[in-house]
Amino acid sequence: MAGNIGQFWELTGFANATWQHLVMLAVGLFFIWLAIKKDFEPMLLVPIGFGMLIGNIPFNPDAGLEIGIYEEGSVLNILYNGVSAGWYPPLIFLGIGAMTDFTALIANPKLMLVGASAQFGIFGAYMVALLLGFMPDQAGSIAIIGGADGPTAIFLSSKLAPNLMGAIAVSAYSYMALVPVIQPPIMRLLTTKNERVIKMKPARAVAQSEKIIFPIVGLLLTCFVVPSGIPLLGMLFFGNLLRECGVTTRLAKTASNALTDVVTILLGMTVGASTQASTFLTKETIFIFALGFMAFIIASASGVIFVKFFNLFLPKNKKINPLIGNAGVSAVPMSSRISNNLGLEYDPSNYLLMHAMGPNVAGVIGSAVAAGVLLGFLA
Amino acid sequence: MKRKLLLLFALTALGCATLSAQARKGLKINEVMVVNDSNAVDEYGRHAAWIELFNSNYAAMEISSVFLTNDTTCKTLYPVPLGDVKTKIPKRQHVVFWADNRPTDGTFHTTFTLDPSKPNTIAIYDADGKTLIDCVTVPVMKPGQSYARKVDGVGAKEGEAEEDYWSVRDGSESEGDYITPGSANKIKGTNPKIDEFKEKDENGFAMTITAMGIVFSALILLSICFYIISRFNASRSKRKKMEAQGIDHAQLHPDEQPEGDSGEEIAAIVMALHDHLDAHDRESSVLTINKVRKAYSPWSSHIYTLRQMPNRR
Incomplete structure (x- = not known):
């Protein structure tokens, strides 16, 4: 009897708990609190936070229970395959494509360059990561956090540095949730009062035929330049064609609602569960969080600075408000909302939302292209 | 309509045939040892000449029914038998055939041997017995030497000499001379792309x-x-x-x-x-009152959903 109880005790979480487990459980609870109480990206932080709880409940790995996320054949391991083999992110991109209205970008194609300029964040962080002693493939995976695109970060790190994927994914999603905190000070710092009240010309009306041509031409052009971006860009533009062509409404609805919801749940939960204390609480994780933060700042700043630079060449009536520069990172639509809110703060009649959506969706394309470039060079 | 269907069928068939040929094109003769006196042994413990094939595709390849030969006038000398699970080569992996003229010993024992006194031409033909998949002429070799591609599956492009992509290996310890039946010809400890970036682009600029x-x-x-x-x-x-x-x-x-x-x-x-x-x-100010009609369903029936009280007698 005593032997049985002793054996049972050894299998419990209490007997196997370490301080690392407790730290990770606390982080998971913090994420859930942030999502519920502060409303920071709840759709992502609730699954990730709860996944952290699931993944960090201590158990005896030698008991052969096959319950751990890294134990082959376990239920969590099967669900985690979408992350480790990299097929959840393209499905999310399908949903993003089906949700995204590219009208603002089509109406003002030069805003694509703002989306491109924000990718400096990725490569700035890449250089710093190399300085800190990371290998080029690891540095590339960490740097992609600067693209502010969770699925892209997961996709790239699953290919280049699977051992760092948990930390990279959590870092990317954390900073995406903290966009409202990180970006406004940078935007204020880099702009003058006069620049913040620039009123942009309203965008022209975009014909339906243009909206249909966009995903087709977009796919062909970008993927001919960077074929390694096909999984992400292909699905993004495919989803957008489903939305815009007008004859596949049911498919577009499924892609943007049910499918995205299902994959988001699985992706968030398994990414959270992959942050097991033994693999997560390392010196590298701290570096990754620091580098991710830096990448985010560089990306936001380079978008704003690029708009200011671009304005030097634009006629007076066609100037761009640099407050939309931050939207070059692909945190859609959060960063556009920040541009809009900040614009309204300085001029209550200056609505920047639709203008900011241009660089914002260009940022989605830009970060997928950047991921394709890194994958092509480093895989 | 019939004509369109026929055309579609023909195009599909052509597409399938092309795809199959393309898939098998990835099968390469990768390393050959003509005189094996002290190298690898087969499953019976015997030394014999061997031919290593490499699946250069990034998908598994089924090679049963392809033909292996050392005589280009007789292209169907040894058909790789059907029904052996080992003939499915995983992506970027190798299989070794023993050229010992003992086909009854198993799937990987051919019906021919290699002649050490003259160059041997070895070829693989597709299941149709006509389409050449890969071919190599192995020069006369000393005992214990192998003739191998420098890099797995990589051969000459048009206008280049095939010999430049092959080397004679004697199994010495120096780099590039290993004899590797069933494994990669170039042993890679790390990713060469990464090493190159690390070396030539240290700061990532x-x-x-x-x-x-x-x-x-x-x-x-x-x-x-x-x-x-x-x-x-x-x-x-x-x-x-x-x-x-x-x-x-x-x-x-x-x-x-x-x-x-x-x-x-x-x-x-x-x-x-x-x-x-x-x-x-005005629609927003119009109040529409419709009679609420509840359709009967056993799922909403009180008779079925409420527990009936026991009858008291």
Whole structure:
């Protein structure tokens, strides 16, 4: 009897708990609190936070229970395959494509360059990561956090540095949730009062035929330049064609609602569960969080600075408000909302939302292209 | 209709045949040992000449029914038997065939041997017995030497000499001379791409410039393309508008041509019309009262869902 109880005790979480487990459980609870109480990206932080709880409940790995996320054949391991083999992110991109209205970008194609300029964040962080002693493939995976695109970060790190994927994914999603905190000070710092009240010309009306041509031409052009971006860009533009062509409404609805919801749940939960204390609480994780933060700042700043630079060449009536520069990172639509809110703060009649959506969706394309470039060079 | 169906069928068949041929094209003769006196042994513990094949595709390849031969006049000398699970080569992996003329010993024992006194031409033909998949002529070799591709599956392109991509190996310890039946010819401890970046682009500057150049050029291309499309679209809509108003487009001065409507202009026109016509939308103030009808369903029936009290007698 005593032997049985002793054996049972050894299998419990209490007997196997370490301080690392407790730290990770606390982080998971913090994420859930942030999502519920502060409303920071709840759709992502609730699954990730709860996944952290699931993944960090201590158990005896030698008991052969096959319950751990890294134990082959376990239920969590099967669900985690979408992350480790990299097929959840393209499905999310399908949903993003089906949700995204590219009208603002089509109406003002030069805003694509703002989306491109924000990718400096990725490569700035890449250089710093190399300085800190990371290998080029690891540095590339960490740097992609600067693209502010969770699925892209997961996709790239699953290919280049699977051992760092948990930390990279959590870092990317954390900073995406903290966009409202990180970006406004940078935007204020880099702009003058006069620049913040620039009123942009309203965008022209975009014909339906243009909206249909966009995903087709977009796919062909970008993927001919960077074929390694096909999984992400292909699905993004495919989803957008489903939305815009007008004859596949049911498919577009499924892609943007049910499918995205299902994959988001699985992706968030398994990414959270992959942050097991033994693999997560390392010196590298701290570096990754620091580098991710830096990448985010560089990306936001380079978008704003690029708009200011671009304005030097634009006629007076066609100037761009640099407050939309931050939207070059692909945190859609959060960063556009920040541009809009900040614009309204300085001029209550200056609505920047639709203008900011241009660089914002260009940022989605830009970060997928950047991921394709890194994958092509480093895989 | 019938003709269309036939055409579709023919195209599909052609596509399938091409795909199959393309898939098998990835099968390469990778390393050959003609005189094996002290190297690898087969499953019976015997030394024999061997031929290593490599699946250079990034997908598994089934090689049963392809033909292996050392005589190009007899292309179907040894058909790889059907029904052996080991004939499915995983992606980027190798299999070894023993050229010992003992086909009864198993799937991987061929019906021919290699002649050490003269060069041996070894070829693989597809299941049709005609389509050449890969071929190599192995020079006369000393005992214990192998003839191997320098890098797995990589051969000469058009206009290049095939011999430049092969080397004679004696199994010495020096790099590039290993004899590796059933495994990679070039042993890679790390990813050479990564090593190269680490060595030549230590601070990541070149990567940053190149990658940002690519990102910018991709988006600039897209931007230019849509600038052109939008110009074309705008001029087409202007022309249509003028046609609707009965104006001849050719007679107008460029400054007199109407501009494309922005969304705001359209909204303003609609609001003005709405005001002018006094077309108030009354629907919001109409109260619609419909009789609520509950369709019967056993799932909502009280009879079935409530627990019946026991009868008291």
